[in-house]
Amino acid sequence: MLxxxxxxxxxxAVEALTVSFDGFKAVNNLSFYVEENEIRVIIGPNGAGxxxxxxxxxxxxxxxxxxxxxxxxxxxxxKENEIVQTGVxxxxxxxxxxxxxxxxxxxxxxxxxxxxxxxxxxxQRDAAVKARVEEVAEMIFLKDRLHTYADQLSHGxxxxxxxxxxxxxxxxxxxxxxPVAGMSVSERAKTAELLNRIIKxxxxxxxxxxxxxxxxIAHKVTVLHQGQILSEGTMExxxxxxxxxxxxxxx
Amino acid sequence: MIINSRxxxxxxxxxxxxxxxxxxxxxxxxxxxxxxxxxAKYLTYAFVAIGLVLCWGYGGILSLGQGVFxxxxxxxxxxxxxxxASSVENTKIQSTPGIPDFxxxxxxxxxxxxWQPFHSLTLTILLIILVPGLFALIIGTAMFKRRVGGTYFxxxxxxxxxILTILIVGQQGYTGGINGMTDLRTLxxxxxxxxxxxxxxxxxxxxxxxxxxxxxxxxRLTKLGRILVAMREQEDRVRFSGxxxxxxxxxxxxxxxxxxxxxxxMFALNVGFMSPSFVGIVPSIxxxxxxxxxxxxxxxxxxxxxxxxxxxxxxxxxxxxxxWLFGLGALFIAVVLAFPNGLSGLWADxxxxxxxxxxxxxxxxxxxxxxxxxAAGAPAE
Numbered sequence: 001m002l003x004x005x006x007x008x009x010x011x012x013a014v015e016a017l018t019v020s021f022d023g024f025k026a027v028n029n030l031s032f033y034v035e036e037n038e039i040r041v042i043i044g045p046n047g048a049g050x051x052x053x054x055x056x057x058x059x060x061x062x063x064x065x066x067x068x069x070x071x072x073x074x075x076x077x078x079k080e081n082e083i084v085q086t087g088v089x090x091x092x093x094x095x096x097x098x099x100x101x102x103x104x105x106x107x108x109x110x111x112x113x114x115x116x117x118x119x120x121x122x123x124q125r126d127a128a129v130k131a132r133v134e135e136v137a138e139m140i141f142l143k144d145r146l147h148t149y150a151d152q153l154s155h156g157x158x159x160x161x162x163x164x165x166x167x168x169x170x171x172x173x174x175x176x177x178x179p180v181a182g183m184s185v186s187e188r189a190k191t192a193e194l195l196n197r198i199i200k201x202x203x204x205x206x207x208x209x210x211x212x213x214x215x216x217i218a219h220k221v222t223v224l225h226q227g228q229i230l231s232e233g234t235m236e237x238x239x240x241x242x243x244x245x246x247x248x249x250x251x
Numbered sequence: 252m253i254i255n256s257r258x259x260x261x262x263x264x265x266x267x268x269x270x271x272x273x274x275x276x277x278x279x280x281x282x283x284x285x286x287x288x289x290x291a292k293y294l295t296y297a298f299v300a301i302g303l304v305l306c307w308g309y310g311g312i313l314s315l316g317q318g319v320f321x322x323x324x325x326x327x328x329x330x331x332x333x334x335x336a337s338s339v340e341n342t343k344i345q346s347t348p349g350i351p352d353f354x355x356x357x358x359x360x361x362x363x364x365x366w367q368p369f370h371s372l373t374l375t376i377l378l379i380i381l382v383p384g385l386f387a388l389i390i391g392t393a394m395f396k397r398r399v400g401g402t403y404f405x406x407x408x409x410x411x412x413x414i415l416t417i418l419i420v421g422q423q424g425y426t427g428g429i430n431g432m433t434d435l436r437t438l439x440x441x442x443x444x445x446x447x448x449x450x451x452x453x454x455x456x457x458x459x460x461x462x463x464x465x466x467x468x469x470x471r472l473t474k475l476g477r478i479l480v481a482m483r484e485q486e487d488r489v490r491f492s493g494x495x496x497x498x499x500x501x502x503x504x505x506x507x508x509x510x511x512x513x514x515x516x517m518f519a520l521n522v523g524f525m526s527p528s529f530v531g532i533v534p535s536i537x538x539x540x541x542x543x544x545x546x547x548x549x550x551x552x553x554x555x556x557x558x559x560x561x562x563x564x565x566x567x568x569x570x571x572x573x574x575w576l577f578g579l580g581a582l583f584i585a586v587v588l589a590f591p592n593g594l595s596g597l598w599a600d601x602x603x604x605x606x607x608x609x610x611x612x613x614x615x616x617x618x619x620x621x622x623x624x625x626a627a628g629a630p631a632e
Contacts, residue, residue, distance in 0.1 A: 058491060084493035096488040098481040105477050110492045114474060117502045120494075123474040165492065 010069075011036050011203050012057070012173055017066035019056060026052045028227035030066070034173070039204045041214045043238075044224035045248050050207045051093065053224070054175045057205075058090040059083045070173065081115070089171030093178050093207075095158035099151035103142050103161060106150055107133045110165040132168060139197065140164035141190060156187035160194065167198055174198070175205045180213055192216060211249075223248060258468065262603060266551040267464075274457045284446040291453045291521040293561035294460055295321075298514030300542040300553035301467050302507030307539070308547030309476060310503035311483030312400070316408030317511045317538045319415050320383040322530030324512025326419075326426070327382055329525035330366060331375040332435035332443075333427075352434070357424030366425075372439060379516045380509055387508030391501035398497075400486075409532055416531040431526025435519065443520060456517045460554070463510055467550050470506065479503055511538075540579060543586045546595030555594055 012034040019027045027049045034040050042050050055061040057068055059080040068075040075083050084090075098106050111132060114123035137143045140160040145153070150161060159179065166174060179195065180188045192213060195204075199217070208214050214221065214235065221238045223230040225248070231241040238244055259267055278290055299317050306312050337351045345355040350362050368374040390411065394404055419426045427433070435443065442448055470476055478499055482489045490496050519525045528534065537560075545556020560582070568575045590597050 060487070060491075079495070080490045081493050081495045084491055090491050092487070096485045098477075098484050098488065100480050100484060101477055106481075109474070109477060109481055109489070112493060115493050116495075117475065117498050120475040120478055120499075121470070121473050162488075165488075169493065 009036075010034065011038075011071060012205075013067075013069040014053075014057070015067050015069070017053075017056060017063055017068065019052060019061060019064045025227050027056065030224075030227065030229060032222055032229065032232065034203050034205060037201065037203060039199055039206070039217055039219045040222060041206045041208055041218040041220075042222050042224060043208065043211075043214060043248065044230070047226075048224040049227040050224055051177055052227075054090060054177055054205065054207065057083075057173075057175065058088060060090075084169065084171075085112075085115070087172035088175065089166040089169050089173070090175045091162050091166055091177060091179065093181065095155065095162050097150045097153075097158050097161045097165070100149065102147050102149055103137065103153070104133055104146040106161055107136055107164055107168050110168045112169055136164045136168050139167065140194060156183045156191070159183065159187075159191070163191075163194065163198070171202065173203045173205065177207045178209065179206065180208065180210055188213070258472070262599075263468075263551070270464075270551055270554060271461065274460070275454075279450070279453070284449050287453050288449045288521060289565060290558070291449070291456050292518065293558045294456055294554070295514040295518040295521065296538060296541055296561060297460060297554040297557040298463055298517065299507075299511040299538045300545060300557045301463055301550055302510030303539060303542040304547055304550050304553045305467055305470060305479070305510075306503045306507035307542065308549075309471065309479040309483065310500060311479075312500055312504055313405045313539070314408045314504065314507065314535075315405045315532070315539060316410075316412040316535050317507065318530045318532075318535035319408070319412050320387065320508040320511035321515035321518070321534070321538070322415065322419070322525070322527070323383040323386060323515065324379045325515030325519045325525040325529060326432070327369070327375055327379045327512075328516035328519035329432040329435060330369040331372060332438060332519065333432045334362075334366065334369050335438070335440075336434055336436040351427070351432070353427045353430070353432075354424055359424045363425055379512055383508045383512035384505050387505040388501060391504040392497075395497040395500040395504075400500075409535065412530060412532050412535045416527045419527040419530060427526075429527060431524055431528070432519075433524045433526075435523050438520070444523065449521070452521050456521060459513060459517065463513065464550055464554070467510075471550070475499070475502070537579065540583050540586070542593075544582060544593050546593030546598075548592060549595035552593055552595030552598075559594075 010033045014033070015031045017027055017030045018025060030049075030053065032040075042053065044050055052061060056063050057070075057075065059075065059078060059082075063076045066076075070083075070086055070088060073086055075086070075088070078086070098109070101109070108125065108129060111129055113129075114120045134143065134146070137146055140163060142153075142157060142161060142164070145157070150158065153161060159182075163176070163179065176195075180191050183191060188210075195217060206214075206217070218235050220233065221235050222232045223238055223241075223244050230247065231238050231244045239249065274294075279287060282290065299321055303314070303317060306314060333351050337349065339349040342348045342350070342352065342355070345352065347355055347360045350359065354362075368378060390408070394400070394407060399407070420429050422428075437443060443452065478489060478494060482496055482499060486496055489499075515525070515529070518529065541557040541560050542553050543556070544560050545554065546552030560579075563578070564575055567578055586593060592599070
């Protein structure tokens with residue numbers, strides 16, 4: 001292995017991760033580590049493999065080789081729903097909410113209880129569920145729209161709703177794929193405020209192109225290029241890295 | 252059973268009462284036994300349609316093989332009735348008395364092992380549920396755990412329907428072949444053929460149907476019902492909310508299978524025979540059409556769809572037998588193109604708002620209050 005001793009202090013340890021699609025290595029021998037309460041932003045040009053990395057961690061794509069350890073558990077062997085249950089939440093790039101259900105029902109489905117077939121048949125909408133749903137709805141600016149069907153929300157509101165659905169899962173690692181893409185200026189500011197509030201007490205892995213936004217939130221930045229790490233470190237360090245300027249920031 | 256405003260909303264309650272009045276009072280009082288028995292036959296398909304509402308309408312899983320489960324339920328019931336009709340006394344002219352006549356014609360001299368449980372009514376009732384349920388569990392597990400879905404799943408269910416038909420027709424000595432199981436006579440010594448028995452069986456079936464309606468409504472209202480809708484729209488989001496999507500699909504498919512099997516068993520009882528012509532591809536597709544016409548999101552719509560399409564089928568094929576299949580095809584095209592939510596969708600879009608407006612305007616005239624017709628019309632969909 002790459003390192004001598006097992007790093008227990010890391011929340012997420014990705015090591016020698018490789019995935020190949022018909023011979024094309026979208027992610028190639030990638031290793032990185034995320035600590036507890038760290039906010040890590042992944043940047044890089046299109047096709048660098050950013051979304052694929054998130055897909056690999058959450059189990060949507062199966063790794064060809066390598067390992068992903070989350071709190072010492074090997075994620076590459078687990079199914080998607082089991083990965084969620086160990087504490088990893090994932091937001092997709094395009095808002096994926098349940099449009100034929102209300103905001104309340106969307107949030108309720110994400111509440112981490114009654115996730116088996118029998119459990120969902122006997123699930124009761126009790127005070128704890130209602131309180132939690134209302135609390136989260138307030139955080140995502142949708143408190144007065146609890147009984148609106150999700151298909152009537154704006155693009156930005158759908159993004160918030162999906163963030164809220166993750167929030168109610170209370171994951172230890174939150175993965176966000178371009179959370180402010182396609183948002184208006186005022187929605188963007190509100191989202192930054194929302195993210196700053198929800199990233200407390202958990203680790204966050206974000207893909208984002210908006211450099212201003214990245215600078216605001218990132219503890220550490222990883223730059224991907226052609227499935228490999230080009231540079232890693234603080235925003236200041238990465239920004240001044242000549243390799244990064246050449247392939248990504250220079251234009 | 253809790254039938255309060257939370258279990259049914261206002262329009263569902265009206266639908267429930269209207270259907271109960273029709274099936275329990277109006278039809279039995281206005282139809283002769285022959286026609287009432289036809290309604291009983293139509294209603295056996297309503298069980299299938301309710302199952303399809305859960306599985307297809309809510310869960311988005313299109314099964315083109317519900318005839319398989321209808322058939323399995325029907326054959327389980329028919330096997331019991333056939334055994335009872337094949338007592339040694341009734342079959343003493345056969346070379347092997349005491350076995351069903353078609354076995355005797357096919358040179359089978361002893362009752363096969365899988366027929367043995369059907370001596371007992373209790374076991375038969377259990378098997379009517381268990382055989383189709385387990386079969387659906389096996390198909391569902393094999394397909395959904397491998398993430399086979401959508402069109403591929405529909406085609407595979409259709410293949411299963413074709414295979415089962417061929418199997419039943421081919422194994423004549425064990426199943427009665429293409430003729431099916433005919434000459435069913437008594438249920439625990441009670442003759443099911445005379446008129447008064449048909450009336451009792453009709454009421455028994457309607458009771459069971461309402462039991463299934465309430466069960467389906469219960470499932471629809473639990474979180475599981477909402478997960479089915481969620482799954483239909485954003486399967487990945489459900490998966491990444493921590494649910495095993497495959498297990499929920501298997502559940503919906505098994506429920507639909509069990510509902511279909513109850514319908515099949517009722518068919519054998521009410522119609523008095525069972526044959527492979529209710530198992531194959533064409534009947535399976537017809538069952539989907541009943542659901543589509545009634546409205547695949549509406550439990551009551553499914554019942555209406557099954558009754559009306561079958562009524563049309565009987566009337567049309569009495570006068571123009573060749574035209575029926577064309578009519579059915581045209582109906583399906585019309586539903587898909589013009590009113591995708593079926594009759595219940597038309598009701599919710601056109602009839603319900605008018606009723607609401609009428610009620611609201613009458614109310615506002617009486618109380619001289621503000622016009623609330625717009626507000627009343629809005630939450631219909």
